[in-house]
Amino acid sequence: MARLAGVSAKTVSNVVNDYVHVRPATRLKVQDAIELLGYRPNVVARNLKNGRSGVIALAVPELDAPYFAELAHHVVQAAMERGWTVLVDETGQIQDGAVRARERSVVAGIREHLIDGVILNPLALDDADVERYGSVPLVLLGERLGSRLADHVAIDNEAAAAAATRHLVGTGRRRIAVVGAQPPPFGHSARLRLRGYRDALVEAGIRYDPALVVPVLDWRRQPGHDAVATLLALPEPPDAVFCFNDLLALGVLRGLADASLRVPEDVAVVGFDDIEESRFSVPSLTTVSPDKRAIARHAVEHLARRLEPGTWTPEEVRVGWTLEVRGSTGG
Numbered sequence: 001m002a003r004l005a006g007v008s009a010k011t012v013s014n015v016v017n018d019y020v021h022v023r024p025a026t027r028l029k030v031q032d033a034i035e036l037l038g039y040r041p042n043v044v045a046r047n048l049k050n051g052r053s054g055v056i057a058l059a060v061p062e063l064d065a066p067y068f069a070e071l072a073h074h075v076v077q078a079a080m081e082r083g084w085t086v087l088v089d090e091t092g093q094i095q096d097g098a099v100r101a102r103e104r105s106v107v108a109g110i111r112e113h114l115i116d117g118v119i120l121n122p123l124a125l126d127d128a129d130v131e132r133y134g135s136v137p138l139v140l141l142g143e144r145l146g147s148r149l150a151d152h153v154a155i156d157n158e159a160a161a162a163a164a165t166r167h168l169v170g171t172g173r174r175r176i177a178v179v180g181a182q183p184p185p186f187g188h189s190a191r192l193r194l195r196g197y198r199d200a201l202v203e204a205g206i207r208y209d210p211a212l213v214v215p216v217l218d219w220r221r222q223p224g225h226d227a228v229a230t231l232l233a234l235p236e237p238p239d240a241v242f243c244f245n246d247l248l249a250l251g252v253l254r255g256l257a258d259a260s261l262r263v264p265e266d267v268a269v270v271g272f273d274d275i276e277e278s279r280f281s282v283p284s285l286t287t288v289s290p291d292k293r294a295i296a297r298h299a300v301e302h303l304a305r306r307l308e309p310g311t312w313t314p315e316e317v318r319v320g321w322t323l324e325v326r327g328s329t330g331g
Contacts, residue, residue: 052116056303059089059106059120061099065220066275067245067292068121071141074296075119082304087115093123093218100124109136117303123186137306139299143188151302153295153317157189160288160321161196162203164242164270167286169204171329173240173268176201177212179227179252180219180244193244193272212238219244224251225258232259239267240329246271246278249285253328269328283327294319 007026014022022030058075060068072088079086089106092099103125106118117137130138130149138150168176178197182190198208211234214227224243228251231238243249249271253263261267263283271278274289298317306312325331 052307053114054083055085055087055115056300057087057089057106057115057118057120059091059103059118061091061093061121061123063088063090065247066277067273070275071121071292071296074293075300078297078300082300084116084300091120091123100129104129107134107136107138116307119299119303137303139303139306141295141299148314151299151306151315151317153298153302153319155290155295155319155321157192158196158199160272160290160323161193161242162200163196163323164272164286164288165197165200166204167323167325167329168240168242168268168270169200169206171240171264171268174206175209175212175236175238176206176240176242177214177231177238178242178244179214179216179224179231179248181213181215182217183215190244197242216244216248220247221251221254224248225255226251228252228255228259237267240269241267242270244272246273246275246285246287249287249328250277250281253281253283253285263328264330268330271328274324278324279326281328286326286329286331287324288321289324290321291319 007030011022011026011030056079058072060072062068063072072086076086076088089102091102091106103120103122106120107125107130109115109118115136117139119139119141121142122140123143125143127149134149140150140152142154165176176197178194180190181187181194184191194213201208212231214230216223216227224247227241227248231241241249241252243252249269252269256263256267256269263269269285271285271287274287278285278287298319302315302317
C-alpha cells in the first residue's frame, strides 16, 4: 500500500489512525490506495495494542421486555460508531434471588479481560457492591444507587410521574390509581414515580388514598390485567389508572375491556416508557416517553471517557422525556 501511494509505511499508519498532521494531498493518495486495494484496518489488533478488547457489556434485567430491547438497539448503534462490539447480558427480575449475584458478576467484568467497560441497569446492586466488586469502568442506568463511584444516566422519574398525574387531573379525573409500586430495598424507580404521583395529587388538592396503589413486583402485562380486578372491587373504583410501565398499562387496557369498561370514557390509562407497542394498542396509549436514544448515547459517551487515561469524577446525567398524549386519555 505504501509503495502504491508513494509514501512511507509510517505515513500510511498515520492516515489509517486518522492523525491530523498529514497533508491533504498525501492523505488523499493513501486513501485512494486503500480503496483500490480494498484494505480494512484490523480493529482487533489495534485494540489489543491499546490494551483493550473493543468489547463492552450492556446488562439489563430482561431481554424480552420491549423497553430494554429498544434501549439495547440504541446502545449497539452508538457503540458501533466507535468500532465497539456490545455483549448483551440479562441479570433478572427482583423476585429472582440470584439477581444481585449476577449484577455483581457484571460489575466485576463478567469474565476477566473480556470487556473494557459496562453499562448496567441494576435492580438489586448497592453502593457497597459497586465499591467491592467494581473492577471495570461502569455507567449505571435506571435505578439510582446514590453512588459516587460510577456515572449515572437517567430521566427525572419523579417529575415525569408528576406530569403524567397532572395530565389525568387535567382531564377531570379524581380517583387516580397507581399500578406498579414496589417494596424497598428494590424498586427505586417505582418509589420515585410514586413520589411524583403523590406530589401531583397534593398540588391538585386531592387526598392520597393507599387503597388506590396496587403493588406489583413483575412489570408485565398479566399483573396489570390482574390489578384491574383489585381496583374494580373497591367501594369507589378509580376513574383513571397510572401504570409504572407500558406493559402494565397494556394489561390494564385488556382488563378494563374484559370488564366492559370504556377507555377513556369510563377509565383513563397512562403508561410509562413509550414502547412501540403503545402506539398500536386500542386505544393508543398515553405514556411518558424517555429519550432512549439520548440515554444510550450519553451512556456510551461517558463510558468512552472512563476508558481514557487520567482521573475523572462520576457524573449524574439527566436525559429529557416527553408526555405523549394519545387515545387512552382522550388525546
